Amino acid sequence: MPSCKSVYDPQEDSTMLEKYVxxxxxxxxxxxxxxxxxxxxxxxxxxNVISVLATDIQKGVIDYCKKCIKNRKIKFMQSNLFRNIKGKFDTIIFNPPYLPQELKVKDLTIDGGKKGYEVIERFLKDANNFLKPEGIILMVFSSLTKKEKVEEFIKNSLLDFRELENQHIFFEDLYVYLLRKNEFLKKIEAKGISSVEYLAKGHRGIIFTGIFKSRKIAVKAKNPKSAASGRIQNEAKWLEKLNRLGIGPKLAFAGDDYFACRYIEGDFILEFIKKSNKAQIRQAIKKIFMQMLALDKLGIDKEEMHRPLKHVIVSGNKPCLVDFEKVHYSKNPKNVTQFCQFILNSGELLEEKGIAPDRQKIMRLAKIYKNSRNKVDFGKIIGAI
Ligand SMILES: C[S@@+](CC[C@H](N)C(=O)[O-])C[C@H]1O[C@@H](n2cnc3c(N)ncnc32)[C@H](O)[C@@H]1O
Structure with missing residues (x-):
């Protein structure tokens, strides 16, 4: 049998996984x-197996396997994780390199990245796109890889896991996990959303991105840790209403515990201000104020506009309001006045950009607007910024 020094000699992790394969x-x-x-x-x-596509990042490994293994069910291919892979599979097997990069010599058979879990993280990020709805993933990893981290990646990839076995060997514990798509992922994939990836978590919501009809979308679902109920449905209803006023990312569709809307590529408001020039900032601020006025007029309070750090994404010079969790009808909507407060609180940052709003004047004008809520008084605020 020809030998190849970069071929990983089967160890305990290999035989443990093999049993479940x-x-x-x-x-x-x-x-x-x-x-x-x-x-x-x-x-x-x-x-039960029809065919096997066996891949490896190392060409030497693939050459070695092609020479030594003759099995009509198995085909070999060089690929860095899923890079050259096409199609969907019923079973994906992975015994990853999972050791933290302590050694100076880079050894692809065991080196899982700086922390040890980077290759696993990349694998789990893409695996869903190559797994059939009822498919399974069989994976082995070590306690040296940080179990909590691996489980966090699994959950963020909308996979459920079951530990099939753990074994203590010398200085580490080895775990074999069986992973499946969770019900929520299956549900949104059945709606035509692909390439689902975790983006961010809030108290009540958890946001994923995905591709729907060739466009990037954001999917907001209930954070399983939140006890609040009906919030997501409520937010979807508001988004639909506000879309008619040209406010918020366009709603694609909603289910009972999630909604999907267009993904807004851009910067949150403070980042945008830091990056942009005076004219761009002025223009965006004015456009936000116009949306605040539209909401005030309809007796709708968005709330949190005095600190809209994650509530406005500016794309180009176009600001888009996001996050409608707290929207409600109100006799006293405070959108314009709250946004005035944000402008005043951001005085230093705006001054750096050559915008020096007169604090006293804006406070006075905001008070006048608060009582009249008319367009003329609103115009005076805009004029003062
Ligand atoms: C721990 S060995 C496992 C080998 C074998 N599957 C087993 O169970 O004994 C990890 C293998 O993954 C390969 N590998 C490392 N990084 C990879 C990547 N990004 N894409 C594909 N294969 C990779 C290595 O070349 C090595 O052959």
Whole structure:
């Protein structure tokens, strides 16, 4: 048998995983980081398996496998994770390199990145796009990789996991996990959303991005940790209403516990101010004020506009309001006056950009507007900035 020094000699992690590959592998199988081909061979030997695509980042490994392994069910291909892979699989197997990069010599068979979990993180980010709705992932990793981190990546990828086995070996614990798409992911994928990726978490909501009809969208779902109920549905209703006024990202569709809307590529308001020049900032501020006026006129309070740090995304010079969790009808909507407060609180930053709003004057004008809520008094505020 020819030898290849970069082929990973099967170790305890390999044999532990192999056991479950024999038990669970089914249909069309993808074995990532095949090394000696141990998992690919085990899968091919199962009568539930139709075909195996075995890949590795190292060309030497693939050349070695092609020479040594003759099995009509298995095909080999060089690929960095999913880069050269096409199609969807019933089973994805991965025994990743998972050790923190302590050694100066870079060894692709064991080196999982600086912290040890970077390769796993990249794998989990993309895996869903290559997994059929009822598909499974079989993966092994070590306590040296930080279990909590791996579980966080799994959850953020909208996967459910089950620990099949753990074993203490010398200085580490090894874990074999079986992962599946969670119900929420299956539901939104069935709606035609692909490439779902975690973006951010708030108290009540959790936001993912995805592709819908060739466009990037944001999907907001209930944060499982939040006890509040009906908030997401409420937000979707408001977004639909406000879209008619040209406010907020366009709603694509909503379900009982999520909604999907256009993804706004841009900067949050403070970042935008830091990056932009006086004319651009003035223009964006004016456009935000116009939206505040429209809301005030309709008796709608967005709330939190005195500190809209994550409530306005500026794309080009076009500001878009986001996050409508707290919107409600009010006899005394405070959108314009709250945004005046933000302008006053951002005095230093604006001054750096050559915009020096007169504090006293704006405070006075905001008070007058508060009582009249008319367009003339609103115009005076705009004129003062
Ligand atoms: C720990 S070994 C596992 C080998 C074999 N599957 C087993 O279970 O014994 C990890 C393998 O992943 C490969 N690998 C490392 N980074 C990779 C990447 N980004 N994409 C694909 N393969 C990778 C390495 O070349 C190595 O063969």
């Amino acid at each position: 024999r038990q669970y592998a089914k249909g069309k199988v993808l074995d990532i980081g095949t090394g000696s081909g141990i998992q690919a061979i085990a899968a091919a030997q199962s009568k």
